[in-house]
Amino acid sequence: MLAMILAAGRGERMRPLTDHTPKPLLPAGGKPLIVWHIERLVRAGITDLVINHAHLGQQIEDVLGDGSQFGAAIRYSPEITALETAGGIVQALPLLGDEVFAVINGDIWSDYDFARLPERARQLGSSDDLAHLVLVNNPEHHPSGDFPLRDGRLLPPHDSALSTQHSKFTFSGIGLYRSALFSGLTRGVAAPLAPLLRNAIAEGRVSGEHHTGYWLDVGTPQRLEALDQKLRKT
Template sequence: MKAMILAAGLGTRMRPLTLNTPKPLLQVGGKCLIEYHIERLVAAGVTDIVINHAWLGEQIEAYLGDGARYGAHIRYSAESEPLETGGGIRKALPLLCGRDKSAFLVLNGDLFSTQPLLPLLQQCPPPGGAHLVLTENPSWHPEGDFALSEQGQVSAEGASRLTFSGISVLTPELFAGVDATAFALAPLLREAMAQGRVTGSRLDGYWEDVGTPDRLRALDQRLSAGTI
């Protein structure tokens, strides 16, 4: 299975830290955020990685290179205009999928998690489907995103709502029939949920959406103290 790390965001919530540095290259615990993803992917046996970028993307390419020093093979999908999450993934599909139309792993570049990746490589969503990793709702997002049933099905509505962690296994057919260039991922997922094509699991381990300077500092302190 190949993997994609989403790294094309402007990082507006992280300013002023991201005025001259792309968010994936911000450091916590003495290491860039995106390096934790790469190292965990390689440890799970995923060495073919695609990274999309836009804002200050040349810095990401210059820092990570071809991925050889991590034991990975990194390719880049450069975006000259904002494509949103869905548009960014669809643009990168030729790098992610061959003729076999295999599913692929997707990680948001601005998250930190110890979620084991190896079990996700065993997930085989149906064509047009997805598998989402969901986590308990953080204080800043109490309403959650989707509901997860005891049978592992994910739905747009439900009593027990959880937050999408930004970790998923997607199928290329999920993007079939979309004419727009820039579009969000969530509407495609909700449509697939209505068709019973989205499964899910609860996050195992630590998770943090590193979206603000305060969260970045708190994560850095935890990592430096060895509490994660």
């Protein structure tokens, strides 16, 4: 299966670190954030990768090359300006093909086992669903969460059966998608992912799972430093 790593964001909250270095290349535990993803995907047997980029994107290509140094095959989807999550995926669809593919945010770190993704992709491909999301416990900076999860199905946030705050979990930035989810979008036009997911969830076409292990949105220099310290101790 194919996996896409999202690496086009400007990383405004990471400034000044991202003024001269793209966010996915910021180091933690002795290696760039994006390299952790690549190495763990390869260990899981997922070696065909697509990476989008915009801000200082050539640096990403220069460091990662064709992926052979990691045992991967990397292709790139450059964006003149960042197209947001859904727009970036649509831009890369010619590289991703028609099969179910994984998408991973380049600015997270998690011990989620990527070896689970191929089987999840097969299940998604044999269903009428459009997406499968990995959810995590709500972090301090996002206490209200994103979506309720019940019996492996995502429910609309306003669902009365799961109306309490504690019933919602946070989207981890790890997901599986069918290209049909993006059928209404135009290549080259910026578009967020959340509205597409909300529509698909309202139609009952999104499955999910709850990952209870380690996960971090590496969104600030302080979180990057915390991750660096954690990884250097392991």
